[in-house]
Amino acid sequence: MSDTEKNNGNVTTLAGRAQPRLAAAVRDVPALTIVAHPQLQRVGDRLLLESLVTANKPAALSRNAPDFTRPGGLMGLPLGDPFISRTPVRLEPGPRGGVRLLVPEDATSVSVAGAPVTGGREFTSEEVNAGVPLVLAERVVLLLHRASTAQRASADDLGIVGHGEGIQLVRDNIARVADLTVPVLIRGETGTGKELVARAIHDRGPRRSGPFVSVNLGALSKELVSAELFGAERGAYTGSTKDREGFFRAAQGGTLFLDEVGEAPPEVQVALLRVLETGEIYPVGGHAPVKVDVRLVSATDANLEARIEERLFRAPLLHRLAGFEIHMPRLRERREDLGPLFMHFARQELDGLEGVEWLSSADPRAKPWLPASLAVRLVRYSWPGNVRQLRNIVRQLIIGSRGLPHLRVDPRLEQTLDADALPVPGSALSVEAVPAPDAEPEAKPQRRKPSEVSEQELLEALRACSWDLKATADWLGIPRPSVYVLIDRSSLLRTARDLSPEEITRCYHECAGDLDKMVQRLEVSKRALQRRVRELGLER
Numbered sequence: 001m002s003d004t005e006k007n008n009g010n011v012t013t014l015a016g017r018a019q020p021r022l023a024a025a026v027r028d029v030p031a032l033t034i035v036a037h038p039q040l041q042r043v044g045d046r047l048l049l050e051s052l053v054t055a056n057k058p059a060a061l062s063r064n065a066p067d068f069t070r071p072g073g074l075m076g077l078p079l080g081d082p083f084i085s086r087t088p089v090r091l092e093p094g095p096r097g098g099v100r101l102l103v104p105e106d107a108t109s110v111s112v113a114g115a116p117v118t119g120g121r122e123f124t125s126e127e128v129n130a131g132v133p134l135v136l137a138e139r140v141v142l143l144l145h146r147a148s149t150a151q152r153a154s155a156d157d158l159g160i161v162g163h164g165e166g167i168q169l170v171r172d173n174i175a176r177v178a179d180l181t182v183p184v185l186i187r188g189e190t191g192t193g194k195e196l197v198a199r200a201i202h203d204r205g206p207r208r209s210g211p212f213v214s215v216n217l218g219a220l221s222k223e224l225v226s227a228e229l230f231g232a233e234r235g236a237y238t239g240s241t242k243d244r245e246g247f248f249r250a251a252q253g254g255t256l257f258l259d260e261v262g263e264a265p266p267e268v269q270v271a272l273l274r275v276l277e278t279g280e281i282y283p284v285g286g287h288a289p290v291k292v293d294v295r296l297v298s299a300t301d302a303n304l305e306a307r308i309e310e311r312l313f314r315a316p317l318l319h320r321l322a323g324f325e326i327h328m329p330r331l332r333e334r335r336e337d338l339g340p341l342f343m344h345f346a347r348q349e350l351d352g353l354e355g356v357e358w359l360s361s362a363d364p365r366a367k368p369w370l371p372a373s374l375a376v377r378l379v380r381y382s383w384p385g386n387v388r389q390l391r392n393i394v395r396q397l398i399i400g401s402r403g404l405p406h407l408r409v410d411p412r413l414e415q416t417l418d419a420d421a422l423p424v425p426g427s428a429l430s431v432e433a434v435p436a437p438d439a440e441p442e443a444k445p446q447r448r449k450p451s452e453v454s455e456q457e458l459l460e461a462l463r464a465c466s467w468d469l470k471a472t473a474d475w476l477g478i479p480r481p482s483v484y485v486l487i488d489r490s491s492l493l494r495t496a497r498d499l500s501p502e503e504i505t506r507c508y509h510e511c512a513g514d515l516d517k518m519v520q521r522l523e524v525s526k527r528a529l530q531r532r533v534r535e536l537g538l539e540r
Contacts (some may be wrong), residue, residue: 027053027148027149028146028147028148028149029048029049029050029052029053029054029146029147029148029149030049030052030053030091030099030128030144030145030146031046031047031048031049031144031145031146031147031336032046032047032049032061032068032134032142032143032144033045033046033047033142033143033145033147033336033339034046034068034079034140034141034142034339035133035141035142035143035338035339035375035378035379036140036141036339036368036370036371036372036374036375037079037081037139037140037141037368038081038139038140038361038363038364038365038366038367038368038369039080039361039362039364040343040358040359040360040361040369040370041360042068042077042079043339043340043342043343043370044070044071044163044339044340044343045068045069045070045076045077046068046069046070046071046147046163046336047061047066047067047068047069048147048149049091049099050149052091052092052093052099053093056093057092058090058091058092058093058102059090059091059092060088060089060090061079061088061089061090061091062078062079062084062085062086062087062088062089062107062108063078063079063080063081063082063084063085063086063108064078064080064086065078065088066078070163071147071163072163074513074514074515075513075515075530075533077530079136079140080364081136081137081139081140081364082364082365083108083137083139083365084108084136084137084139084140085106085107085108085137087104087106087107087108088107089101089102089103089104089107089108089110090102091144094122094123094124096124096125097125097128098122098123098124098125098127098128099122099123099128099132099144100120100121100122100123100429101117101120101121101122101123101134101144101426102119102120102429103117103118103119103120108136108137109136109137109138110134110135110136111134111135111138112132112133112134112135112424112425112426113132113133113376113380113421113422113424113425114135114373114376114424115424117428118428119428119429120428120429121426121427121428121429122426122427122429123144123425123426124425127425127426128144128145128146129145129146130145130335130422130425131143131144131145131335131336131379132144132145132425132426133375133376133379133380135372135376138372139368139372140372141372141375141376141379143335143336143338143339143379145335145336147164147165147336148165157171158171158174158175158200158204159196159199159200159203160193160196160197160200161337161340161341161344162334162336162337162340162341163336163337163340164329164334164336164337166329166333166334167329167334167337170197170326170327170328170329173324173326174197174200174201174204174326175204176324177201177324177326178200178201178204178205179204179205179206180205180324181295182323182324183276183295183296183297183298183320183321183322183323183324184198184201184296184297184298184323184324184325184326185261185297185298185299185300185318185321185322185323185324185325185326186198186297186298186299186300186325186326186327186328187299187300187301187325187326187327187328188299188301188327188328188329188330189301189328189330189386190301190385190386190388191331191385191386191387191388191389192328192329192330192331192386192387193328193386193387193388194259194299194328195214195257195259195299197326197328198212198214198255198257198297198299199212199257201255201297202254202255202257202295202297205255205295207253207254207255207295210251210252210253210254210255211250211251211252211253211254211255212251212254212255212257213247213250213251213254213255213256213257214257214259215228215229215247215256215257215258215259216259216260217258217259217260217261217263217264217268218259218260218263219260222265225264225265225268226267226268226271226284227244227246227283227284228244228246228247229246229247229248229268229271229281230246230248230271230281230282230283230284231243231244231245231246231248231249231281231283231284231286231290232244232246232283232284232285232286233283233284233285233286234285243283244283244284246281246283248275248281248292248294249281249290249292251292251294252292252293252294253293253294254294254295255294255295255296255297256294256295256296256297257297257298257299258296258297258298258299259298259299259300260299260300260301260302261298261299261300261321262300262301262302262304262307262313263302264313266314269313269314269317270314272317272320272321273314273316273317273320275292275294275296276296276317276320276321277320279291279292279293280292296321298321304318305318330383330386331383331386331387331389331390332381332382332383335379338378338379338390339375341387341390342370342378342390342394343359345390345391345394345395346359346394346398347359349394349395349398349399350398353398353402354402354403358405358406367405367406368406369405369406369407370406370407371406371407371409373409374397374407374409377409377414377417377418377421378390378417380417380421380422381417381420381421382420382421382422384420393413396410396413397409397413448476448477448478449478450478450479450482450485450486453476453478453486455486455490455491455492455493456492457476458472458476458483458486458487458490458492458493459490459492459493461475461476462493462523463523466516466519466520466526467519467520467523467524467525467526468525468526469483469484469525469527493523494523494524495524495525495528496522496524496525496528496529496531496532497528497532498524499522499524499529499532501536503522504518504522504529504532504533504536504538505536505538507521507522508533508538513538515529515530515533518533
């Protein structure tokens, strides 16, 4: 995207909170997306590392901070896994747009594609663009990649899973063309979901009440393809004992989807061009044209321009078919969507089977259902068959793991995934190359007895710390549990559980879902308020 494009006037900070900023430019920045987590509902949550680009400052990552959010969402949570250390690892700007990962000795164990990180590791800009799998404590898998700061929450995902820039552009293009009548050509490798896009165009367009007819031209007999498409009169060919309607007339008033249109024989190409120019078809054996009212959506994984040069495809037909083009991204170009796609297919396969409850486990200490080693293999694989291949592999894993509390990987599948994997990214940093902290840690405030803190002082400290209870405890010099006790005893304060559902709902809508604004207005802990919001089903 252009550096001059603007977002909605906000810029998302490291903690995922929107802060006012005039004319904030949309840009691509390093990001971390959760690919695997013991709590599977966290898969797909994202953290934008804007500080690496906008301020040239490092970002710290630990168990308790910062918050990961759904792309376009307002509320988030830290990684929260009890096996991840509170001591943060650091991500900082590297040379020429790269990213440097620093892992202190007492921090969480981190590995990159199975290679343990000792001290630090440096990734080039190209490696970040391709996607770097980071494994924390052998339980949580994060993908370091690039993402746009213009994260958007879509009210309608059009039946397409994923939040990557490539798939969001596909959604935008569907929305732009769905209500028009122009032919659409969908281009992309096999298995990328071209028919899914065609159906979305039909379902969002004015012909949605009409039929949607899908035809794979590559699967039709070359001798009968014309009759299959345009219909035939009885006796038009050997074995024709009755009139054949044909796919064009079957799609009357609706949409006809022609997959593998590059495989159309020359005589069919001429007939398709005639239909697009006149709206008329000639059934095989017929002598009078038949009017049809059909929207044509076609798809191909072939290089039609090369086929034109080889005189295998007609240039005028390409120009007619491509009234508007939509290009489908390859799965290896949208690795940040692998986790959500995997979970989407897993839910479909487990529907009606035992084990679906494992997808919603809330036990923070449970063994991950999706092993980190498997998640890393999925991220590193090249996916020649794209999303269709991923769905088949998910089905194989689900069936092969029936009755088990976690996924089991067949050795042959491991061999397949490892045989065509990306190389291990990054180069190790020597211990000497790992920079010392920028400054000595601040001296801890002098400890006090909780009984020395007055109600008014507690209230002022909470307001000064934006109702962050840990920061309030540090401010007052008392243990964090004591803050909870003082709040419970105070006559000036209330907790999130004291708020009625009506008050929370009203505040949520008045603040447009902005949790920070809600905290300031309701004057309660952010984390506790977020739990109440989720319990009430308000979070989108």
